[in-house]
Amino acid sequence: MKSFSLSRVLQYARYHYTTMQSKYMVRLLLLVGLPLFIGVLDRNVVNTTEVSAVVCFFASFGVASLCVHPMRDRGQKILEMGVPVSNEERMAFFLLNLGVIYPLIAHIAAFVLALLVSLLDQYSYCLGDILRELHDCGYGDWWFYVTIQFFAAGTLLINLLARRSVFIAYLIAFFSFIALFLSVSWVLGLLSEMGVVLNNTIYITPQMFEDVVEPIIKVVYSLLPACIYAVCYVVSRKRQMKW
16 A cells, blocks of 8 residues: 555445454443443442443453454454555554544443433432543543553554464463562552651652642553554554464
8 A cells, every 4th residue: 555545444444343243242232231231230320330431441352352353363364464454554443443433432332321220210310410420430531541542552462462372462461460560569669668768858749749740640651552552553564464
C-alpha cells in the first residue's frame, strides 16, 4: 500500500466484525448478561454498575485478543494475510476498536443496564442519578479509561509476540507484572523510609501534589499504553509474515 486510506480501515473493520461476529457476540453477552443477571436478582443500580465496571475491565482482555485472532488462527490466517490492508491501516483499526468502539459500547451497555435495573430498584433513580452512579463506578473517569487501554494494549502485545501457546505467554506476563509491582512497592517503601530518616525532606504537600506531581503522573501513565501500542505496531510489522 502506497498511502494510508481511512476507507480501507473502515472496510477492514467491516470485514473483521463480519468474520468474528460470533466471538464478539459472546463477549457482548458476557458484558451485558452478567451485570443484568446480578442487577435483576439484587434490584440495586449501584451493584449493577459496579459489576458492569468489573466485567468491562476484564472483557477488554478478550476484545484485544480478538483483534489478533484472525492472524493466529490456522483456518483464518491465510485469508487474513490476503486482505488488502497495510500494517498501518490494520494498526489504526486496532486503535479504533480498543480505544473508541469498545469503550463506547461498554459505556452505552452500562447505561442501558442501569436504566433497566432502576425500574426494579426500590429507590427512585432519575437520569442524573444514574449518570452519577456510572461516573462513581469508573465510567467517565480518566484513570479507568487509561487503565483499560493499558491492559488492552498489553494483551494485544502478548498475542502478537506469542508464537504458539498464548497461555504460557499470559503466565509469563502475569508473573512479570507481579515482579514489577513488588519492585515498585519496594522502591516506594525505601523512599518513604528515607523521608523519615531525613526529617521529611521528601515530604510533598497536598497542593504541590495536585499542581505538580499529579499532572506528571497522568502524563506518564497516559504514555504507557501509547508506548505499548507503538511497540505493537513494530512487532506486527516484523512478525506478520512469520505466522
